[in-house]
Amino acid sequence: MSAKKLIFWQNCISPHQLPYIENLIKLSQVLSVYLVVPVSTLPERERMGWDSTFATNLVDIYVDPNEETVEKLLSDTNNCNWHFFSGIRADKFVYNWFKKSLNYEINRAIITEGPFTYKWPLILHKFRFYFFDYKYIDYIKHVYAIGKDCKDYYESISSKWKVIDFVYCVKTYYDDLSLISETPLINIAFVGTFSVRKNPLLLLNSLNIARKKSPYFSFKLSLIGFGKLYKKMYDFCKKAMLFDSVFFYGNLSNNHTIDILKTSDVLVLPSTHDGWGAVVNEALNCGVFVICSNKCGSKALIENSNRGIVFISNNHEDLTNALLFLCQNLTDIRKGKTERFYWAKTHISGEVIAKYLVDTLEKENVVPPWLS
CATH class of the missing domain: 3.40.50.2000 (Glycogen Phosphorylase B;)
Structure with missing residues (x-):
């Protein structure tokens, strides 16, 4: 099978996704990796301590790309290539790119959390999906569902797409295993x-x-x-x-x-x-x-x-x-x-999740490493 080009369309450079994205290029099955975002860091995330300076040279990152760049990324319809969108309409920029992608015969997936049920009950989310987004189901091959509730939700929406367990992952920080307190506090x-x-x-x-x-x-x-x-x-x-x-x-x-x-x-x-x-x-x-x-x-x-x-x-x-x-x-x-x-x-690092993602593109019934 030919090496893959993987393109991620996200709302910002996320420290909770970049660790696996940047490790994809290290795999023999991957030819190139692109990350497309409207901004490096969202203002509200910046106030919370997020920092976009962790960006890597292992990934081609496009910040606020022009129309020509977007069309160029979408126009390569090699069947080995995959496009991953952060949900459908959770972000207006990603949604616009998603709609543009419908003009091309490409492998399309979404990476998403489940519905925000803190304010709206699940049944209202389902009604909203069927009214606004059901028309997109045939265009989406894979749903990478972050969390079990998310997986259950998207499996209940349709059997046409393949719903796959997925997670966020972060950089491996810990470098001193001796920092263990001995106080009763x-x-x-x-x-x-x-x-x-x-x-x-x-x-x-x-x-x-x-x-x-x-x-x-x-x-x-x-x-x-x-x-x-x-x-x-x-x-x-x-x-x-x-x-x-x-x-x-x-x-x-x-x-x-x-x-x-x-x-x-x-x-x-x-x-x-x-x-x-x-x-x-x-x-x-x-x-x-x-x-x-x-x-x-x-x-x-x-x-x-x-x-x-x-x-x-x-x-x-x-x-x-x-x-x-x-x-x-x-x-x-x-x-x-x-x-x-x-x-x-060994179960949720960037290297491990990158391999798991590629395995899900090539194999059936891949066991999530954090559940093995």
């Missing part, structure tokens, strides 16, 4: 916006309950992020007298966030809805134990394993029990840091 990290959807108030409430339940429960919580719930969180900490244990860092660069994760025992992601939650990837890449809600797509990385705990979303009792488990098993959790790091390196 549990180092906990939360990374995300201070919003009702990310639910950091549930974490503060559960930590306060755990502290009251066990005289041995002592912790340091690093809160990385900002958002509308900041004042409520600040007031809660003041009322519960948690300021000796809770530290607000605000929005940090990705490198600074990773520095804090490296010295953490656990990451907690208590979201009421999260299509994936790439901070779980980042935590595992640092060898960190993870506690996340069952509404996070990234729960797939820790379910039925010793890498973390999945708790019932918005249930403070269930989260409190998970936190108390940390207290009772802290020594073993710290000993497992190296094992978690190597699991991430």
Whole structure:
């Protein structure tokens, strides 16, 4: 089979996708890789600490390309080539490129999270899809579904396309496996916006309950992020007298966030809805134990394993029990840091996901490496 040209049409250069995209070119089945984006970094992501300076020379990146460049990329209709769009209409630029691509007989796929059901129930998303986007199904060969709920949704939409398990992935950061604390203080990290959807108030409430339940429960919580719930969180900490244990860092660069994760025992992601939650990837890449809600797509990385705990979303009792488990098993959790790091390196790294993506283009029923 001839080597493939792979073209990715995305809304920005994402640190949660570039690690596998840049590794595709290292595979013998791949001739060239292109990434097409309207902007390097979205303003809202930049405020959260995203940085486009990680861009690589392994990939030809087009930022805000002109019409001639777009047409040139689409006009090569070699049957071995594939075009991957970030959803259908999630971004206006990607949607316009997607519509232009319909003029060409090309292999077309979408890479997407599931519907945002935090505000709209799933049935309304289905109605919207059937009304606006059902006409595109015959033009899409593969759907790379990020998270099990996403896969279930797109399989329920149609049997005409092939729906494939997919994930975000991040750079492998961890380079010092000796950073293991020996103090009884549990180092906990939360990374995300201070919003009702990310639910950091549930974490503060559960930590306060755990502290009251066990005289041995002592912790340091690093809160990385900002958002509308900041004042409520600040007031809660003041009322519960948690300021000796809770530290607000605000929005940090990705490198600074990773520095804090490296010295953490656990990451907690208590979201009421999260299509994936790439901070779980980042935590595992640092060898960190993870506690996340069952509404996070990234729960797939820790379910039925010793890498973390999945708790019932918005249930403070269930989260409190998970936190108390940390207290009772802290020594073993710290000993497992190296094992978690190597699991991430061999199951969800850029190299591994790149190979998995290419395998799905050439083979049937490829087992996702993070589920093997």
